[in-house]
Amino acid sequence: MEAILQAVLSGLALGGIYALVALGFNITNNTTKTLNFGQGEFLVAGAFIGVTLVLVLSGKGHTGVLQPEDVTIVKYLTGLVGIIAVLSALGVFLYYTAVKPFVGAAGLAWVMSTIGFGIIIQNTALGIWGPAPLAMPSPFGNEVIRIGGAGILPQEILIFVVSVLVMVALDLVLLKTKIGKAVRAVAHNKNAAALMGINVPAIVILAFVVSSCLAGLGGLLVAPITTASVFMGLTLALKAFSAAIIGGLDNPRGCILGGFMLGLIESLIGLWHAELREISIFVLIIVVLVVKPEGLLGRRIAEKV
Amino acid sequence: MSFARRPFIAALAALPFVFAAFSASAQDIKIGYNSDQSGGGAAEHGLSGLYGVQAALEDINKAGGVLGRKIVLINRDDTGQPPKSIQNMNELIDSEKVAAVIGPTNTGNALAWLHLPQQKKIPVISHVATGTDITKRYEKEAKNYIFRVSMVDREQVALLVAYAVKASKTKKIALIADSTGYGQGGVKDATEILKLHGLTPVANEKFQPKDTDMTSQLSKVKTSGADVLVVYALADANAHLMKSMEKMAYFPVTLGSWANLATPFVNIAGKKLAENLIFAASVTETSNERAKALNARILAKEKNLPIFVCAAQGYDSMVILAAAIKKAGSIDGEKIRDALEAIDGVQGIIKMYNNPFSKTDHEGLGVADFRLAKWKDGKVVDFEDAIAKSLTAADLKK
Numbered sequence: 001m002e003a004i005l006q007a008v009l010s011g012l013a014l015g016g017i018y019a020l021v022a023l024g025f026n027i028t029n030n031t032t033k034t035l036n037f038g039q040g041e042f043l044v045a046g047a048f049i050g051v052t053l054v055l056v057l058s059g060k061g062h063t064g065v066l067q068p069e070d071v072t073i074v075k076y077l078t079g080l081v082g083i084i085a086v087l088s089a090l091g092v093f094l095y096y097t098a099v100k101p102f103v104g105a106a107g108l109a110w111v112m113s114t115i116g117f118g119i120i121i122q123n124t125a126l127g128i129w130g131p132a133p134l135a136m137p138s139p140f141g142n143e144v145i146r147i148g149g150a151g152i153l154p155q156e157i158l159i160f161v162v163s164v165l166v167m168v169a170l171d172l173v174l175l176k177t178k179i180g181k182a183v184r185a186v187a188h189n190k191n192a193a194a195l196m197g198i199n200v201p202a203i204v205i206l207a208f209v210v211s212s213c214l215a216g217l218g219g220l221l222v223a224p225i226t227t228a229s230v231f232m233g234l235t236l237a238l239k240a241f242s243a244a245i246i247g248g249l250d251n252p253r254g255c256i257l258g259g260f261m262l263g264l265i266e267s268l269i270g271l272w273h274a275e276l277r278e279i280s281i282f283v284l285i286i287v288v289l290v291v292k293p294e295g296l297l298g299r300r301i302a303e304k305v
Numbered sequence: 306m307s308f309a310r311r312p313f314i315a316a317l318a319a320l321p322f323v324f325a326a327f328s329a330s331a332q333d334i335k336i337g338y339n340s341d342q343s344g345g346g347a348a349e350h351g352l353s354g355l356y357g358v359q360a361a362l363e364d365i366n367k368a369g370g371v372l373g374r375k376i377v378l379i380n381r382d383d384t385g386q387p388p389k390s391i392q393n394m395n396e397l398i399d400s401e402k403v404a405a406v407i408g409p410t411n412t413g414n415a416l417a418w419l420h421l422p423q424q425k426k427i428p429v430i431s432h433v434a435t436g437t438d439i440t441k442r443y444e445k446e447a448k449n450y451i452f453r454v455s456m457v458d459r460e461q462v463a464l465l466v467a468y469a470v471k472a473s474k475t476k477k478i479a480l481i482a483d484s485t486g487y488g489q490g491g492v493k494d495a496t497e498i499l500k501l502h503g504l505t506p507v508a509n510e511k512f513q514p515k516d517t518d519m520t521s522q523l524s525k526v527k528t529s530g531a532d533v534l535v536v537y538a539l540a541d542a543n544a545h546l547m548k549s550m551e552k553m554a555y556f557p558v559t560l561g562s563w564a565n566l567a568t569p570f571v572n573i574a575g576k577k578l579a580e581n582l583i584f585a586a587s588v589t590e591t592s593n594e595r596a597k598a599l600n601a602r603i604l605a606k607e608k609n610l611p612i613f614v615c616a617a618q619g620y621d622s623m624v625i626l627a628a629a630i631k632k633a634g635s636i637d638g639e640k641i642r643d644a645l646e647a648i649d650g651v652q653g654i655i656k657m658y659n660n661p662f663s664k665t666d667h668e669g670l671g672v673a674d675f676r677l678a679k680w681k682d683g684k685v686v687d688f689e690d691a692i693a694k695s696l697t698a699a700d701l702k703k
Contacts, residue, residue: 131343131385144552267521274512
C-alpha cells in the first residue's frame, strides 16, 4: 500500500512536468497547426538561465556549485523573470526564423527547422555551460514531506501545484477573456478571424511566446529535481509530446491529463517491471491512436469538403 | 617597404634559435596523455589524472629525468568521443612519436583504439578506465602492450560483495544498476561473485541512467527483505537513488563503485545524504602521508582537484613508466614493454609496486589494494568499521 502511494506521488510529480511542456505543444498547434519540436531545448535554456541567474545573484560564476542556502525564493523568482524575458524573445525569434516562412506551405519544412533551432540552442548551451550537469537545490528545501508513509519533496509538490494552476489559468483566459476568444477564433479559422478584425500575426506570436515560456518555466521547475543538463530536453519533450498525443493535442485539458497519466504509468509500471515502462507507454500511444486518433479528450473534426 | 620587410628579417634572424629550441626538445622523451578533459562525466577524471601525471613529471625531471633526458608530456583531450580518441592516438604515435601513452578515461574509448598501440608496439598504461576487458583483449598475444594502474570493475565488485556478505544479517542482498553496459556489467560480476559466496541476489532492479526517481524499484528491493544493496551506476544516478531512499525512509547498507567519487554525486545528493553510501576506492587523500602531500601540492597549484584517486593513479602510472624506461635503457616501445613486466620496487602514492606486472597479469592494482571510502562533510575519507577491518584475503573471492 505504501509502495503504491509512493508511486502515485512520484508519478504525479513527474507527470506535472510532462503536462506543462505538453501544454506548450497544444498552444502552437491550436494557433498555427505547427509544433515547436525544439520545445525540449527551450526547457534546457530555461533551466540554465534560471540556475545561472541564481548563481550570479549568489556571487558565483556561471558554472559554480550552489549550496542550499544560496537558493532563496526571491532569487528563484528573479530567475523566473529572467527566463520569461529571454524565452519570450527566443519564442518570437523562433517564429520569425523557423516557423513563419513555412506556415501554410506544403511539406513539413517547419518540423526540420524547429528541430534545427532546438539543436542550435542546445549546442550554444553546451558551449557556454559545458556538458556537466549543474545542480540546483530547491528554494523550498530538501526536507522530505511524509504523507501516509510515502515521501515527497517540496519541489515536487510545487511542480504539481504550478502545472495545475497554469492549466486553470490558461483555461480561464481561453474561455472567459476577449484575447482568449481571439486565440480560439484564430485556431478555428485564420481567414475568418482576420476578416473579423483580429490581429492574427499578433495572436500567433503570443502563442509562441507563451509556449516558449511554459518550456522555460518547466526547466526552472525541474532543475532542482533533475539538475540542469544540456541533454535533458529530448527525453522530456518526447514524453510531453506523447502525453499531448494521448490526451488530445488540440485540448489543453487533454494535454494535462495525458501528462499526469504518463507520469503515473511510469511509476506504477516501475513497481512491477521497471524495464517495461517505456514499452507500456508507447503501446498505450498506439492503442489510443488506433481507437481514438484525436486523443482521449481531443475533438474529432469532420472534414467538410 | 622597409616597414614591411623588417619583421621578415627579424624572423630570419630568429630562425637558428628556433631550430636550436627544436633540436633541444628532440632530446626529450615524449609521453602521450590521451583522455577526456572537457567532454562528458569523465572530464573530472581526466583532468585530475593529468594533474597527477604532471606532478610525477615534475619530480622525475627535478631528479635529472631518465637516461639523462627530460620527460615531456604531449597532452590530448579526446572530449569523451571515441573517434576523437582514435585520432589522438594516431597523432601521438605517428606524428609525435611518443614512447608510451597514459590514458584514456573511458573504457569505450580504450576499446576503440587498443589495436593501434598493440600493432605499433607502444605500451599504454590505463590510469582511469575500469572495464575488465581492457587488459584482457591481447592477453593471449605473445606481447600484450596494454597495462593498467586503476580500479578494475571485477576487482572492486569483489570487495563490495565481500563487505556486503559480512554486513548482511539476513544474507539477503539486492542489486540495482543502470541499464547501460556499465551497470549491467557490474550486475553480472556481482551475481557471479555472490555465487562464489553461495548466495543469489534477492532482487535485481534496473533504471535508466537519466532517471531521477527510483522509488518504484526501491519498493521492490524493500519488499524482497534485503538489508544490503549493491548499486552499479554513475554518480548522478546514484545521487538520485539516495534521494529516493530518503523519500521512502529506507536506508539499507548501500555499496557502490568508485564512480561515486565524482562530484556530481555530492552536489546532487547534498552533503548529508551523500554520507549514506559506501564505495570502493584505491586511495583517498587521507589514506597515507604521500597521498596527503600530493593532494596539498596539487591544490596549491590548481584551483580544485575533483577526484584525488585519479591524480594518485596518474602519478603512479607515470613513475612506473619512468622506472620501466630506465630499466629498458631505451625509448623503444617494445623494450619499455618488456621492462614493465620486469620492474620491481617502484614507490608510488597508492603503494610500493613490487613486481606490479607479469606476463599474465597486467593489473598494477587489485582487490587487495582497494579500500572502502565514503563522503564526509563534502570530502572523501577512508571508511573503516569492524566489518571492513575483519575482511581477510579469503573473503575477497573473485
